[in-house]
Amino acid sequence: MVKVGATYLGDSRCQFVVWAPLLDQVAVKISSSPNQSHILQQDSDGYWQVMVENVQPGDHYLYLLNNEKERPDPASYLQPNGVHSASQIIDHQSFPWTDHRWLGVALDDMIIYELHVGTFTSEGTFAAIIPRLARLKELGITAIELMPVAQFPGNRNWGYDGVYPYAVQNSYGGPDGLKALVNACHDQEIAVILDVVYNHVGPEGNYLDDFAPYFTSKFRPEWGNAFNFDDSYCDGVRNYFLENALYWYESYHIDALRLDAIQGIYDLGIKHFLEDLVDVTYEFSQQQGRKIYLTAESDLNDVRTIRTRDAGGIGIDAQWCDDFHHSLHALVTGEQQAYYQDFGKPADLEKAFKEGFVYSGQYAPHRKRRHGSSSTEEPANKFIVFSQNHDQIGNRILGDRLTQILSFEALKLVAGTVLLSPYVPLLFMGEEYGDTAPFLYFISHSEPELIKLIQRSKAEEFRAKGFAEESYDPQDPETFHRSQLNWEMQQSGQHQILWQFYQRLIHLRRTNSTLNKLSKKGLSISSCESEQLLMIHRSSEDGQVFYIFNFSDCQVEFEASLPTNDWHKILDSSDERWSGLGAILPDTLAPFQPLKIQASSFALYQA
C-alpha cells in the first residue's frame, strides 16, 4: 500500500505522492514559491514522489501534469476554495486530540443518529454540532453518522456529489472542524460513523482522469462512471480507496464507515475490493486495539455481504436493512408506489423482524426478478434498521418526512417498531421530535449547463408524478434552508412529547435485560393479516418481554398467546402521558384474557 497525498513531515518539509502511471512528467507548484516547480520522480508502480523543503501547512499547491495542465491533488486533504482550485497542505500531526482513552462503542450498543452537517444546524458546520451533542446524549444516542463530508461543488449538497474523497468539505469547517467534532464526540462517549462514497464521483470538479485510469468503461452504472477496481491499472485505484479508509481511521479517529451503495462498486476480479477493505480495516483495528466497523448500504440482499470472511463472505459488519424499512413503511402508510409494491403485508414486517431480509430468493414484482438470499443464519447485529433516513425521505417527490404522512399515534408506533427490534437502530436527524422540515434535494453547482440539466430533470420528475414543475428548485438556496432542522420545535407540544417518548424507548432498549440483547434467538412472533396485529415474545437468559403492535387504524380485540408468567406493562404508546388515546390494555396480563388495543399503538410487557 502506498500513502498518497501531501504529507507534512514537520520542519517545513512535505512529501508529495501522486499516482499517475501514464504521464511523462509530474511537477508540483506551491503557493509559497510561486515561480518554482518541483519535479516528482516516478517509481515502477506509477507513483510519483518528491520531498520539498520550505513548505508550511496552509500553503496551497497544484500538480502540473506533462507540463500542460494544472490540477488539484486527487488525494487533496482540503480544497480551501472549492473543487476547481488549489489543494492545501495540512499538518495532520498538530491537532490536540484528547481521546487517548477512547475505546469505541460496540456495534450492539449503537443507537445511531444520521445527520447532515449542512442542515442539522442553521450554521451548517461541524462546530455548530458540538453544542448539540449533549442533547443527543440525553436522548440516548451512542453514535452519530455523518452524511458524506468529502469535498463537493459549492456549499450545499447531500454529499454524494463529492469529488475529493480525502478532502473534508471546506464550508463545513475542513479537517480541523471534523477533528474537533470527533474529539468532542469521543469525550462524550459518542462514536462517529462516516458515510463514504466509493462507487462514483460527482459530475463537477472531477479531474481524476487527468491523472490515471481511475475509471472503466466496462460497466454502465446508474450514476457517473464506474471506478476501475478490476481492470488494467486497478491496483492504483484500489490503493487510493483502501488508503482513504485508513486515512479516516488514522487522521480523524473515525470509528466506522458507512459504505454508500456497494452494489455500485463493480469488481469482477478474484478478490472483491470490499474484501480487501475488510482485511485492511481488520488489520488496522488489530494494531489499534480498537474495533473499527464497516457498515454498508446494499441493494443486493446478498447474505455474503455480511457473512464473515472465514465463512466465505465479504465480512461487512452490518448492512442497512432496507427490507425492514420498506415493510414498515408500506404497512403504516399503505403506500404501494415504486418499490413499496413489493411490500405491505404484516407478514413482510414479521419476516423482517425475524430474519432481516424479506426477499430471500422469491420473485419481487417491482424488480421483475427473483431477489435476495436468506439471512436467517446471520446474527441480529448485522442489520441496521430505521423508519426514516436521508434517502427514504429525500427521494420522495416532496422530501416529506413521516411527520407529514402519519398520525402522532403512528409516529410513536414506528419508533417502537425500530427501537424494540433486535437490530441496530438508526434515527434520521429530527425524527426524534417529529421535525416538520422536509429533506429536499439541494445542490450548489457552479456550471450553468449542469445546473440547468439537473433543474430540468427534477422539473420533469415533478411533472411525471403529477406535481407542479416548479415544486422546488434544487439549486435555490431556499431549498437548502427549508431542509434545515427547526430545533426550537422540540421544546413544546407533541414534538416535546415525541422526543421524550423516543428517550424512554431508547432507555428501555438499553437497560432492559432482554431488549438490550441483539439476538434473534428466543424471538417468536405471530401476525394476523386481517387485523394487522404483530405480537412478539422475546426471551433471554435474563428475562422475557412481550409486545403487541397494532398497525391498523382502529381498536382491535385479541387474545395474547404467551407463556404463563407474571407480565407487567412497562410502556403503552396510547397512554395519556404520551398524548395517546388512553391506555386500555391492562397493567398485568393473564393467559387467555380477551384484550383490546388502541388504534396505531403498541404496548410492551416484561416478565
Add this chain to the structure above:
Amino acid sequence: MVKVGATYLGDSRCQFVVWAPLLDQVAVKISSSPNQSHILQQDSDGYWQVMVENVQPGDHYLYLLNNEKERPDPASYLQPNGVHSASQIIDHQSFPWTDHRWLGVALDDMIIYELHVGTFTSEGTFAAIIPRLARLKELGITAIELMPVAQFPGNRNWGYDGVYPYAVQNSYGGPDGLKALVNACHDQEIAVILDVVYNHVGPEGNYLDDFAPYFTSKFRPEWGNAFNFDDSYCDGVRNYFLENALYWYESYHIDALRLDAIQGIYDLGIKHFLEDLVDVTYEFSQQQGRKIYLTAESDLNDVRTIRTRDAGGIGIDAQWCDDFHHSLHALVTGEQQAYYQDFGKPADLEKAFKEGFVYSGQYAPHRKRRHGSSSTEEPANKFIVFSQNHDQIGNRILGDRLTQILSFEALKLVAGTVLLSPYVPLLFMGEEYGDTAPFLYFISHSEPELIKLIQRSKAEEFRAKGFAEESYDPQDPETFHRSQLNWEMQQSGQHQILWQFYQRLIHLRRTNSTLNKLSKKGLSISSCESEQLLMIHRSSEDGQVFYIFNFSDCQVEFEASLPTNDWHKILDSSDERWSGLGAILPDTLAPFQPLKIQASSFALYQA
C-alpha cells in the same frame, strides 16, 4: 424451469412455448396451413404457449409478434434455410439411438480432440466425421470436442457467431446429423463434448430483442451485448440457457459442455448463472446415473471457478489452463508479443506443471494488474491443457500452427509436455500429424455492410502488424478451404511418424500405472533457467516415472537428481525411430551419472 421451443408430441400435435413477457400478442404460423395463425396464451411468468394439431415434423413455422413482425423461434431446433428464415419442427423422439448402455468417459480418462466440423473433412459435415472416428480411436482419443454447432449465418464460421443456441447448424447436417455422430461416438466409446456460447450472440440474425429483454446495457463486453443474467426479467434469460444445457444432454446425449469464455457471462446477482448451471447439470446427472461434465474457458484464473459448490466455488469440473499453454508456447517459440510477455521462463512452465495457474495473484505486466489466485489445492483433473487450440492458432495473424513455427524435434517435445502432464490433455485436430493447414478466421455473412466492416477490421489488423492488407479475406470461401485438414498427409513421411509418436505417448499415458493417474501428488520438479531443462519425477502407489525435457535448441549436459532405483528408458523423442537426432541418453540410469540430452528433445524413464 420451463421447456421452450416447439415440442413435437406425436400424433401430429406440437406444443409451442416462447418467452415474451412484454408483448401483447404472440401467434404462430405454420407452413402446412399457411393461411391460419394460432394465437398463444400467456402465463403470469411471460411464457406464451399453445398446442396445435395437424402439424408434422418438417413443417416450418414463424412467430407473429404483436401482429407486426414475423420471427423465427429463439429456441428453434433447426433453421433449415439459415438465420433469417422460418424454424422447423423437429421430432426429438424419432432418432434410433443405440447407446443405451453408454456409461460415459470419466474426466480422468479423457484424451480430448477438439475439432471444427466444417474444416475437419472436405465435406464439412457431421456425417463425414463418422468414418474418421476409427482413426481417432486408433490414436487413443477418448473424447471429441466439437466447436460450436449452434446455427450461425451462412455455412462458414468458427461457430462463435451463432444466434440460435438450440438450433444445430443446417449446413453441418442439422439435428439428425449431430445425433448420428454422437451415437457413432458412443458406439466406439468416445465421449462428445460440445462447445456452447452463453456470453454473446453473433452480429447477424439475432432477433432475441424482439421477444424479450434478453440483453442488458449494464455491461459493455468485448463482443456484442451482454446477456441479462441478473437484472429485471433475468429469470427468463436464465431459464433459456439452463434449458439449453439440458436440451443438449437430453435430446443429443452430449457428455460434457465446454463453456466459452465464462468471464463474459456477467452476473452480479446472488447466485451466479454458472452455479445454477452446475446445480441443474448435477441433478440431471443424478437422474441419468451418468456424470455430465462442465468444462469452461476462463480468462480469470479464479480458483472459485473450479472449486466445488460445497467448498463455496462455482463447481465447474475442469477449466482450460491457458497459463500452461502460454508458458509452453513462450518457452519453445521465444515469442514475447501480447500476452506471451507475461511468460517465457522455464519456471513458469514448472509452476504450470505443478499447480495449474501460473498467475496466482502476482503482477502481470501485459495485464497491468495483479492477476489470478492460487490453484495449488485443486486436483489435477480440474485443468485441461494443450499446446494448440482453435484460438491459439486462429488468433495468430496468419493462423499458423506450431508445425510452421517449430522444428520437428520441438513438435514432439511439446506433444510430450502436454501428454505427460498430470492434467487432462486436449489436441487440436491435425496436430497429431502436424497438418500444415492454417486455421484462419472465416465467415460467410450475408449482410454487405457487416462483411465490409469485418474485412476492413481484418485488413487493419494485418496492416498494424506489418503484414499485407490482403493477406487473406475472411469472407472468401478460399480462406475456409485453406483451413480444411489435409488428411492424406498423415500417411507419409514425418507426418506419419509424428502421428505414431502421438499414438505412442497416448498409449503410455493411458497404460503406465503412474502416468495414468491425474495427480499432482508425488510430483517433484526441478528446472534450470539457463539450460532450459525440466526434470520431473512422479511417483504413485504403483510406480515411478522420471522425465527430462530439454527446451533449449542445443545438447545439454546434466546430472539427474532422482531416487536410487532401477530406471529404464521407455521413450526417447530423439530416437531415430521417431526421426530424431539419435538417442544419446542411456537405456538405464545410475545415480550421479553425467548425462547428455539432445536439443529440443525429451526422454521418459520408469522404475
